[in-house]
Amino acid sequence: MDTTVMLPPRPDRRWTLAQQLGIDTAVVRFWGEEEWWEYDTLVRTKNRFKDHGFSLDVVEDRPPMEKTVLGKEGRDEEIATVKQLLRNMGELGIEVYCWVWTELPVGVPRTSDSIPLRGGSLTTGYDHRDMEGAGPHPEAGITEEELWDNLQYFLDEIVPVAEEAGVKLALHPDDPPISPVRGVPRLVTSLESFERILEMHPSPNHGVTFCQGNFAAMGEDVPEAIDRLADDIHFVHFRDVEGTPDSFVETWQDEGPTDMLATMRAYEAAGFDGPIRPDHVPKMAGEDDREEAHAGYTDMGRLFAVGYMKGLMEQAADEPSLDDRRN
Template structure:
């Protein structure tokens, strides 16, 4: 995953042989507008990287909560999808979570091999926090709001030729700080996919979240099959209630078998490493969650390349 303008990460990616990119627009206003996407897409192209995935979300709090103003938010998502289609950007990674209770970690300093530092989550600490102000919303309302959203945007994605890839809730718990969550199990994913039998409505298969669901990751890959549009390659040890993010080569999941499962279902789309330990001398970036430092990601890319060659 790269920022929208060239920096050290772009150079490292090119030196590692990366030629396809995933972008997140940290700190960029109105990034979904055509001209911003156009300049970003061409910036990647001019540096020898094809921009393949937008991994970001315009403001959607009112949409998730079903509040007044959601139609205006949905119009922005439609504009994003249309602009991506015009520019040949294939995949849109999004989440169905109320932003203030999105990705949560309770520690970013768990020691591991050689003094590297991992991140993790312990639900006991979240239970002690105050409930979120929107804790009164029900699971049924979230389902209704999600169906309303999909009814509006999936036809636009189809017309634009863009694949929508829904990321799991992280952590994949049924409720966090009083707010229900839906994208927390393979069964719920299948229910969500059944809302629209469209090849443009699919999954960001974040392996760490599926591992935290305490499901067999390989079986989940095969169950979701051709609805997988994007992959986050990572692993965790533990459950959704309490987990630690591991080195890519040191978690409980058979990562080679996962690559084989993707090949078995015919997946040949984008895949990126995710959530790595922090190594000697590294600092977290402003605005980024723990897990986005550089050296661990370089290790992960090399590891992934080796797995891909082994299973070719």
């Protein structure tokens, strides 16, 4: 497995910290930069990372896709942009595209950003009743059926291009994994929905971002879910939550209900050797809100998470496999 972190497209303290942690693989998010999917932006970004000792292996961002999701006029232009992104990534050897489908009515809604954890560290949480207080979203009329049709249309357009470009699509769950939110159905909310979506256009290039916290919220046995998706996992988000899809708190990586060593063993057993990054972390003492590092993306909790992950990975890799132990 390849430990990595999400970084902005230009060097700052986060790049330096990643270097100091011994990380040499980068995941980029463009944090609102314009037209970042164009070749000239991507090539400069790829080379900027390279000049700082990083291989840029993952794009975790998405061009606008609202018309695509809703099946509205203009979706083909949006899809053409995604195809262009995939071709550019293929050209530049950026291997993994982490994407989300629904992202309506808002990206990753949280209803609290200052829930106290140990020592006064602060975390985010979600309460569905608070969310629903906003009332129905303007697109609340769309049906689940229509969304499935629109997803099929998208996959049939996109998966062949990913195959041609040699890019691995890695679908991230809808976070929180609950449907509907403010009247808009969400599709990617269970292990079964992932299996259905992978079947809609099977391909070695069409796989999953295994965001552990979402699978924990779904009530899945997380290591078993890893076993089930196995070869289809292209990217991992390492985090945990306590609660259910309609009411949860994001925990410290070492303090949630999931057996995190068992998840590392499951990736080992699945032969997963792709990128894995810590996902949302609590905010620690002295960490003020930073515009581009909204809740969940502060530095110090991430340092802790990376160290913890490395320890677990070493342990999982050193263990004799179950088969060896039985012999």
